[in-house]
Amino acid sequence: MTIDISQFYQVFFDEAEELLAEMERLLLGVDVAMPDPEDLNAIFRTAHSVKGGASTFGLTDMSEVTHVLESLLDRIRKGEMALTSNHVDAFLAAKDSLKMQLDGHRHGASVDQEAVANVRMVLHDLAEGLVPQAPVVAPSYLTAEAKSQHPTEGxxxxxxxxxxxxxxxxxxxxxxxxxxxxxxxxxxxxxxxxxxxxxxxxxxxxxxxxxxxxxxxxxxxxxxxALTPEQRAIEAAERKRIEDEQGWGFFDMDEEAGAAASEDVSDDERGYGFFQPIEQIRALAGITNEAPQPAAQQRPDPIEASEVAAEQAAEKKAAKKDPHAESSSIRVSVEKVDQLINLIGELVITNAMLEQRSSTLDPMGHERLLNSISQLGRNTRELQEAVMSIRMMPMDFVFSRFPRMVRDLAGKLGKKVDFITNGAATELDKGLIERIVDPLTHLVRNSIDHGIEMPAARVAAGKSEAGRLFLSAGHQGGNIVIEVSDDGGGLNRERILAKASENGLAVSENMTDEEVWQLIFAPGFSTAEQVTDVSGRGVGMDVVKRNIASMGGTVDIRSARGFGTTISISLPLTLAILDGMSIRSGEEIYILPLSFVVESLQPAREDIRDIAGRGRVLKVRGEYLPLIPLYQMFDIEPRITEPSEGIVVILETEGRKAALFVDELVGQQQVVVKNLEANYRKVAGISGATILGDGGVALILDVAALVRSSRQLLDDAIVS
Incomplete structure (x- = not known):
């Protein structure tokens, strides 16, 4: 009977990607001077499992690389060869090659065969005790076939x-x-x-x-x-002997040898280990889900050490209570989760319709019906919260990308950096967690390049030779706060002001530190003395702020000269459902995201000023804010044209405030966000839509776009 194993391809792809990420995490955390045998065994097991799965599915390109990698790892873990930094670099390069090959099989992405061949040659050289060449793309003067089969011929x-x-x-x-x-x-x-x-x-x-x-x-x-044919034959024979000792016979065993060995070879040795759940692999390796900390990072301050010890003790205690907790999970495609969330959104809307329809009924004559609708509302809210939690992902999904980047970038710049993470278990909506990767990458790179000083400069300043880079996440109210913090030199106020003045920005010596720090988010702003391939071109920080603002978040900077800088990002937990304020302008109802609302008020006539050619401004506690009539922005026939007779909502985004003039406030409610661009087209000033309880459609305002489009904001100095 023939078994169709193609149905398991997706399982292998998912597990192989997790195993490669696990391998990188372990390699970055291994102590080269005194490696822990358990760490070496865990790294070996990840390579062995990937090889087994690749061999089972006939992915020979991956199995060949993993076999060489596994053989070298086996010699190191058995003590036949000492682990060096060259080994770690080569293993990380092999992991990158395997990830590239995996993406090629999974998504049809291009695979650089030259780089793969070069990595294999480096691993061979290391196995023979030679000084390896750098694991980079192989020279272009050789074809991929020539390099992989005859790297020295001719x-x-x-x-x-x-x-x-x-x-x-x-x-x-x-x-x-x-x-x-x-x-x-x-x-x-x-x-x-x-x-x-x-x-x-x-x-x-x-x-x-x-x-x-x-x-x-x-x-x-x-x-x-040149080597004589005899010397080449001796060299080939010696290489074959080494390869045979390392197990290369796995790929070319004949049927008789395979039959003879089949009784002595376990399923795991045949390569069936890929069916082993990733949770069991982690349990055997003694690995937790927390990101690894290099040896230099495992010596934090006493307070931090006690917190880490308490967390680890709690995790071990929980593991003892339920050793199979990790394995009680299933893989579900993102499409199915999104479909379920959409259906829950429709249920929330339907429940709101029922509640609105039933609000006109007589409570005495329809008591049982109203009680049932109330119970349905409670169940719907609980179901909504439970389903939304499925979409939430731990921040470790993002944090795990940075240890490798920090290691490589610090080595490239000649700096020493201890990378410390906290709050990796904090959860965030999947849609936001994917979009926050690029902004955080910019911030981490800038902290290493601009923030943390060179080792000699740190020692001269009385600091430790290695700088500390902290990446943390935690909940504050209904938001998640992500912080990138370093103990470097801090921001230079004078240099920022000078550069801003040189770029034509309006600055003054009376500006507060917070206002000065915000200048670095101006387009094209950079204080780097030299432009490098790491940073210094002034591209990135303005993109960071714009991307975070598009997610409904804010950015705040705290810095002290000589002590370091902290950049704090505040984001809503999800964009699928938000708390909104319903407002009316004319006959239209709009939704304002509550995260942008500061306050609402009815202004006095004397607080409204006309600015020639620039519209009107509103004085609020000594501060003049541009007044934005909503009916003018969307060409609506208003009920009220005089602000003193209507309502003004004070909004704040991207560090600026504005006053939005509307007819009235309708109420406050949770709304299900529908993508307007996917169902209709992009509309300026609108970020989405929702369905109200009466079945009508309400547009959700893009507050940042409204504030930017206001003519009054073209000049900060509206009222002197």
């Missing part, structure tokens, strides 16, 4: 004798030459070293590369004889 071999130089110069030269071929370092008499390179490049190109590090006149370069 190549030249050169021996470069170096003068007495520092080890860092040798490492730099090896890294550069490693881009051209296979490199090996050998010792010479007198403490000198020589580099043997096998490459398809010309001698002139090699000398040109060397000249960036050393004086070409100090080099002695010889063309080493």
């Amino acid at each position: 190549a030249h071999r050169y021996k470069i004798e170096l003068p007495h130089v520092e080890q860092r110069d040798i490492s730099a030269l090896v890294d550069e030459l490693g881009l051209m071929g296979r490199v090996k370092v050998t010792p010479l008499d007198g403490g000198r070293s020589a580099i043997i390179i096998t490459t398809h490049e010309s001698l002139e190109d090699i000398i040109a590369i060397c000249s960036f590090v050393l004086n070409p006149e100090d080099l002695k370069i010889f063309e080493a004889p």
Whole structure:
């Protein structure tokens, strides 16, 4: 009987992606000097499980990479080879290659076969104890087939004798030459070293590369004889012997050997381990869902240490009570969850209609009916909350992306950074959690590049050599607050004011610190002295604020010179359902998101001023705010044209306030947000729509767009 395993592909893809993320997390947290055997075993198991699943589904490209990776990991965990930073770098590069291959099989994305071949060669070199080349894209002068099958065929071999130089110069030269071929370092008499390179490049190109590090006149370069067929055969035989010892026979076992070994090989060794639930893999590895902390990060302040210990103790206690808690879950597609949420939204609307229709009935004559409708309303609210919680995802989904980025970026800039996270279990709506990734990436990169100082500068300032970068999330009321904080040099008020003045922004020395910090969100604003590929082009911070504002959030900055900077982001928990204020203008009813509403009032006639050519402003407790008549924005026939006879709602967004003039306030309610653009088209000043209890449609106002479009805001100095 033939079993169709194609139905399990999606299961393998999901588990493989989780396993690769787990592998990266473990690699970033491993102590290279004294690795924990359990960590090494856990890393090995993730590679083994991915290999087993890939082999079962015939994904040979992934199984080949994971087999080499698994074999090298096996030697390290058995103590046959010491773990080094080169190993960790190569393993992370292998993880990236596997993720790329996985996306290729899953989504049809392009796969850089040159990079994959290069990673495999690096892993082979490490297994043989050679100095590896950098795990980057392989040179373009070789075809993918030539690199993967015959990486040295037809190549030249050169021996470069170096003068007495520092080890860092040798490492730099090896890294550069490693881009051209296979490199090996050998010792010479007198403490000198020589580099043997096998490459398809010309001698002139090699000398040109060397000249960036050393004086070409100090080099002695010889063309080493090419390997004879016998030497190549010996080398091939030796490589095969090593590969056989490492288990490469898995891929080319004949039927007799397979039959003979079948009785002694477990299902897990055949590669069926991919069916093992990810929760069991994590349990065997002793891994929790919290993001790993490098060794330097596991020594926080005493208060922090006590909090961490309490959290870990609570987690262990909960695990003992219910050891199978993690496994009691199922995978459900996002489309099904969204469909369920839409249906709940329709149920909420239908319940609101019933309540409105029944409000005119006689309570005495229809008591049982009204009680049933009331009970239906309570059940609907509970069901709505339960279904909305399905859409919520932990912030660890975002936080887990940053340890690798922090490690790589800090190494590139020559800085030392301890990355600490808190509140990774805090939940946020899936739609928001995907959109917050890019803004947080900008903020984390800026903190490392601009905030945290170089190690020497930190020591001179009396700080620890390694800077601290904190990423935290927590609930405050109906919002979630995400903070990116560093203990670096803080913002430079004078430099920001000077740069803002140079860019033509209106500034003054009397501005508060909060107002000065907001200047960095101006388009094209940057105080970087040099433009790098990390930051300094003035692109990013204005995009950060605009993206967060589009999600109904706000950004706040706190900074102290010499002590660091904290950027705080406040977001609503979800965009699917929001608390709104119903307002009327003419015959139309609109919804204002309550998160933007400061207060509402009926203004006095003397507080309203006319500004020639700029409309009117309203004086509220000594502050002049631009007055926005809603009926003018949407060309509505108003009932009231005089603000003193109507209602003014004070709105605040992006650090600016405005007064919205409407006819009256209708009420306050929770509304189900419907996407207007998907069902009709994009309308300026409107962010969505909802259905009211009477069946009518109410538009939800885009407060940020209304405030920006107000003519009065073109000039801050309306009233001096």
